[in-house]
Amino acid sequence: MRWGRRGADAPATATLPRTAVELRDVTHAYGDRTVLADVSLTLTESRIGVIGANGSGKSTFARLLNGLVVPTAGTVLVDGLDTRTQVRDVRRRVGFVFQDPDAQIVHPTVAEDVAFGLINQAVPADEVARRVDEVLVQYGLDGHRDHPAHLLSGGQKQLLAIAGVLVMRPQRVVFDEPTTLLDLGNTRRVARVVDGLEQHVVVVTHHLDLLAGFDRVLVFEGGRVAADGTPAETVPWYVARSG
Amino acid sequence: MLSLYRPGTSPVHRARAGLKLAVLAALGTGLFAVPRIEVVLAALTGVLAAGLLVARLPAGALWTQVRPVWPLLAGLFGVHLLLTDALTGAVAVLRLLALVLAAAVVTATTRVTALVAVVEWLLRPLEVVGVRPARVGLMVAMTLRFIPVVAERAARIREAQAARGASGVRLGLLVPLLVQVLQLAHTLGEALDARGADDVPARRPRRT
Numbered sequence: 001m002r003w004g005r006r007g008a009d010a011p012a013t014a015t016l017p018r019t020a021v022e023l024r025d026v027t028h029a030y031g032d033r034t035v036l037a038d039v040s041l042t043l044t045e046s047r048i049g050v051i052g053a054n055g056s057g058k059s060t061f062a063r064l065l066n067g068l069v070v071p072t073a074g075t076v077l078v079d080g081l082d083t084r085t086q087v088r089d090v091r092r093r094v095g096f097v098f099q100d101p102d103a104q105i106v107h108p109t110v111a112e113d114v115a116f117g118l119i120n121q122a123v124p125a126d127e128v129a130r131r132v133d134e135v136l137v138q139y140g141l142d143g144h145r146d147h148p149a150h151l152l153s154g155g156q157k158q159l160l161a162i163a164g165v166l167v168m169r170p171q172r173v174v175f176d177e178p179t180t181l182l183d184l185g186n187t188r189r190v191a192r193v194v195d196g197l198e199q200h201v202v203v204v205t206h207h208l209d210l211l212a213g214f215d216r217v218l219v220f221e222g223g224r225v226a227a228d229g230t231p232a233e234t235v236p237w238y239v240a241r242s243g
Numbered sequence: 244m245l246s247l248y249r250p251g252t253s254p255v256h257r258a259r260a261g262l263k264l265a266v267l268a269a270l271g272t273g274l275f276a277v278p279r280i281e282v283v284l285a286a287l288t289g290v291l292a293a294g295l296l297v298a299r300l301p302a303g304a305l306w307t308q309v310r311p312v313w314p315l316l317a318g319l320f321g322v323h324l325l326l327t328d329a330l331t332g333a334v335a336v337l338r339l340l341a342l343v344l345a346a347a348v349v350t351a352t353t354r355v356t357a358l359v360a361v362v363e364w365l366l367r368p369l370e371v372v373g374v375r376p377a378r379v380g381l382m383v384a385m386t387l388r389f390i391p392v393v394a395e396r397a398a399r400i401r402e403a404q405a406a407r408g409a410s411g412v413r414l415g416l417l418v419p420l421l422v423q424v425l426q427l428a429h430t431l432g433e434a435l436d437a438r439g440a441d442d443v444p445a446r447r448p449r450r451t
Contacts, residue, residue: 068433088441096437103427104434106381108388109248112356120439146250146354150391164438 019079019200020044021065021172026074028060035060036071037223043202045215049231050204051238052220058204061220062176065202066094078172092121095170095199099177101154101161110152110160111136111145117168135163139193155186162193172200179207208235247304247350255298255348260357261364263349270345274338283334287341294348308347309340316340359384381440389427396423 021043028036036057052058063069064076067083067090076083078090098104107113111132118128136142139159144152149160158178165173175194179187191210194201203210211217217234219227221241227234250256255263274286294300316336323332350358362383363376370376400419409415435441 063433066437068436088439091437091439096434098430098434098437100427100430102392103430104438106388106431106435106438107384108355112354112384113388115356117438120441146248148248148391149388150395168439 019171020077021079022075022077023064023071024075024077026064026071026076028057028064028069029072035223036064038074039223039225040074041218041225041228043216046200047214047216048200048202049211049214049217050202050220051206051208051211051217051235052226053242056220057223058220059176061218062096062174062202062204065172065174066091066096068096092168093171095165095168095173097158097162097165097173097175097178099180101157101181102150104161105149105157105164108148108150109145110141110147110149113149113160114141114164114167117164121168131167135167139163153186154182155189158182158186158190159193162190166197166199170199172202173197175201175203175205177204177206179205179210208239211235247308247347248354249300249304249351251298251300251352253298253352255293256352258352260353261361263353264358264361267342267345267349271342274341278334278338280330280334280337283337283341287337287344290341290345290348294344294351298348298352300348300351304351305344305347309343312339312343355384355387385431389431392427393420393424396420396427 021041023039023041023043026036026039027034035055039057039061050058050061060069064071064083065078067076067087070076070084070087078093081090081093083090105113107116114132114135115128118131123131132145133142136145139162141156141160141163144156149157152160158181162178178194179190182190187207187210191207194203194210195213203214205211211231214231217227217229217231218225219234219238226241227237270286270290274283291305294305295302316339319339320332320336323329323335359380363380366374366376366379397416397420400416400423404415
């Protein structure tokens with residue numbers, strides 16, 4: 001486990017694996033308020049958790065990974081692509097699941113919403129239909145394909161949001177507090193979905209149970225990475241520190 | 244429209260959305276152009292047959308659409324009784340009833356995306372002046388999607404205010420609702436970016 005390190009694990013570009021996310025001296029500020037300060041990381045693990053108090057910079061960190069937020073200073077590279085200049089390519093590689101599914105379901109009915117990202121990518125209609133059917137079955141939503149999204153339960157809405165991202169077959173998926181609004185049953189359901197993904201996953205969460213079995217956990221504090229290690233190393237440290 | 248679509252495989256369901264909307268428009272024009280009771284009754288019978296027998300929609304689904312306009316229809320008939328005569332009133336009321344039912348049949352048998360695609364097709368001539376039909380179509384779909392979401396948030400705010408003793412203060416709803424809608428819009432903007440809305444093609448992909 002590494003505490004309060006800055007920049008020490010950022011290798012030179014020549015040695016950086018192509019399949020990695022790299023943050024180089026990243027700082028981000030909203031106006032005068034700095035929310036991330038001089039963060040340098042290389043993310044190669046398949047399962048990465050991100051924890052920390054509210055306002056610690058977790059969500060901004062997550063948004064940096066697919067170019068929703070561009071750093072005020074520094075560089076974010078996804079598989080060698082710069083989020084500042086190659087954001088469309090980055091977003092095709094990195095899917096993003098938000099905390100509130102209501103804010104990311106854009107079409108009135110389930111199947112139409114799942115198809116949205118594929119239509120944006122100009123995927124042929126036959127393939128759109130096939131891939132939509134595939135993910136609806138995969139996430140247990142096939143019985144709801146023509147149902148209005150606003151009539152789904154909270155858990156079903158989050159599964160729909162996840163399906164809408166995964167149908168685009170990203171190589172990585174970032175989850176920003178995906179279970180915060182869910183009950184226990186739905187939290188476990190979403191956790192099983194995350195566990196079953198073949199993609200590289202970054203999960204920002206307050207539900208520490210979700211991180212069991214993860215490869216690496218980053219603890220954010222005051223816009224910096226305060227601890228970085230396995231769940232067994234970082235989670236108890238974070239819990240103790242949170243009082 | 245928000246939650247009216249009822250999946251099915253009937254000829255009405257399978258008919259092109261553009262054709263259904265064209266028939267709806269023609270019916271509306273025709274009924275106003277020929278205000279005769281036998282024409283109106285024939286149209287009403289045809290619409291009911293298309294909805295109940297051909298599309299096999301449940302009567303309750305059509306009644307759900309008629310119920311909100313029922314007072315309006317009754318009031319209209321009453322005005323005609325006072326100002327004209329019962330036959331003219333019946334024509335006016337049955338004509339509106341036929342159109343409401345026809346619109347209900349169209350929305351119950353047509354996916355929103357198909358209706359949006361028609362809107363996009365209609366807007367294509369405006370591409371030359373810079374209008375992006377896919378963007379307008381997305382806007383229409385999102386409007387339909389977010390009406391119930393905003394209504395739900397308004398209901399939550401009302402409940403929260405009521406729980407803290409507020410009652411009947413409608414204006415007090417506006418500011419918190421506006422704040423929530425702006426927050427929702429911000430996240431929605433991010434979600435659209437994340438899902439590639441920037442890449443929206445000029446036209447929908449066709450079946451191969």
